[in-house]
Amino acid sequence: MVMTRNEALIGSNERPDRYHPGFRPMFVFGPLVLAFGLVLGGQVEMVGPVTTADALNAFPDWREIMDGYTPEAGAIEYLHNVQMKVRLEIFWGAWCADSQANMGKIFKIVRAVENPQFETLLVAVSRDLKSPATNLEGKGIEKTPTVIVYVNDIERGRIINQPTATLERDLASIVSSADDSLTIDIDLSQIDREYFRTTPHANLPIKCILCHVRAKSRP
Numbered sequence: 113m114v115m116t117r118n119e120a121l122i123g124s125n126e127r128p129d130r131y132h133p134g135f136r137p138m139f140v141f142g143p144l145v146l147a148f149g150l151v152l153g154g155q156v157e158m159v160g161p162v163t164t165a166d167a168l169n170a171f172p173d174w175r176e177i178m179d180g181y182t183p184e185a186g187a188i189e190y191l192h193n194v195q196m197k198v199r200l201e202i203f204w205g206a207w208c209a210d211s212q213a214n215m216g217k218i219f220k221i222v223r224a225v226e227n228p229q230f231e232t233l234l235v236a237v238s239r240d241l242k243s244p245a246t247n248l249e250g251k252g253i254e255k256t257p258t259v260i261v262y263v264n265d266i267e268r269g270r271i272i273n274q275p276t277a278t279l280e281r282d283l284a285s286i287v288s289s290a291d292d293s294l295t296i297d298i299d300l301s302q303i304d305r306e307y308f309r310t311t312p313h314a315n316l317p318i319k320c321i322l323c324h325v326r327a328k329s330r331p
Contacts, residue, residue: 167219215257
């Protein structure tokens with residue numbers, strides 16, 4: 113069985129102390145697709161790559177969600193210390209209820225991570241998920257929001273619609289699945305397998321993301 117050193121932090125509810133405006137959108141050049149916004153029936157419509165400022169200006173309620181959200185400190189601490197190159201491609205819809213609920217939280221998480229290894233691309237998509245074609249080509253986007261997580265330029269996972277646990281914990285789990293430097297070998301004969309199968313143990317100081325996410329060797 114393989115376990116990690118850093119996951120014990122991820123279940124912590126302690127408030128992280130690194131919050132700053134470090135959210136850095138990444139822009140794709142080549143055939144350039146510019147975002148545009150329209151007001152249709154009182155609702156803002158945006159399509160194309162956008163900045164965080166663009167989105168927050170169009171949806172001021174997202175700033176309240178962002179300011180009011182407290183990410184799990186353990187997940188933020190892990191992501192802050194990641195030394196690999198991480199790129200997040202976030203496809204969202206101005207018309208989408210799940211995007212409305214989660215984008216402010218995503219902004220808060222990326223800002224809190226404070227890691228220069230992270231790059232982020234925000235792409236607002238049309239209702240039919242066909243525009244902007246340049247950014248959507250080959251991505252297989254079927255629902256919004258979709259967060260595609262690349263580690264060292266390899267796609268490692270996606271968060272689609274709603275997280276399995278929390279946004280920050282799901283993100284930490286995906287990133288850690290590529291982080292072989294965090295793994296250590298342990299002797300399975302020393303583990304009480306039945307205890308961990310039957311007893312909640314999130315409060316214990318153990319490292320378990322690899323057991324629950326990567327599962328290279330499940331007990």
